[in-house]
Amino acid sequence: MLRASAALLISSSRVPLVSFLNAQFQLHGRSRCLVSEILQDHTKLPSTRNPFSVVRTYCATQDLSTKKCCDSNDLRPMTEEAANELIQKVHGWSLVNEGDTLKLNRYWKVKSFKKGLEFFQIVADIAEAEGHHPDLHLVNWNDVKIEIWTHSIGGLTENDFILASKISALDLHHLLRKTSN
Numbered sequence: 001m002l003r004a005s006a007a008l009l010i011s012s013s014r015v016p017l018v019s020f021l022n023a024q025f026q027l028h029g030r031s032r033c034l035v036s037e038i039l040q041d042h043t044k045l046p047s048t049r050n051p052f053s054v055v056r057t058y059c060a061t062q063d064l065s066t067k068k069c070c071d072s073n074d075l076r077p078m079t080e081e082a083a084n085e086l087i088q089k090v091h092g093w094s095l096v097n098e099g100d101t102l103k104l105n106r107y108w109k110v111k112s113f114k115k116g117l118e119f120f121q122i123v124a125d126i127a128e129a130e131g132h133h134p135d136l137h138l139v140n141w142n143d144v145k146i147e148i149w150t151h152s153i154g155g156l157t158e159n160d161f162i163l164a165s166k167i168s169a170l171d172l173h174h175l176l177r178k179t180s181n
């Protein structure tokens, strides 16, 4: 029922789509995830035949760092095509395919081992607030690597890009070594 009525609403409305749907259906949590899955389902069509292409444009311009992670158990792994589109929205991150599992990776060089742990604490606070967690690596005393993917479904969901975007938005200059220009 929701899929059909959502499809009808999407093609007819001219207001910001996700807020329109959320308002109409008072969507929160799981049902909000369902909306994003409905939109994701319909973004697999080529945009020329995709009635939801306006949605994809709308979603693609919404700042991921202002979104909230939702229960990823309701979602399915994102296609590589969708991941290649969303990766444009997260500064500094790479999309990698490790043994058929798509992941997001990013590297930093910190000023010291302790600054590395300070960095991890800042990221941990974000992860706990979002209920979505990265894999944190600190090696050679000052090399940081963060990997993000949705473990429960063995692939990428929008939650991973939201978390990556929030990490990218951090002001970390006091923790990072100056990069040689």
Ligand SMILES: C[C@H](O)[C@H](O)[C@H]1CNC2=NC(N)=NC(=O)C2=N1
Pocket: 072, 131, 132, 133, 134, 148, 149, 150, 151, 152, 153
């Ligand atoms: C119950 C809890 O919300 C889930 O186990 C969350 C915790 N954080 C998570 N983080 C990541 N990256 N993937 C998950 O599948 C995941 N699941």
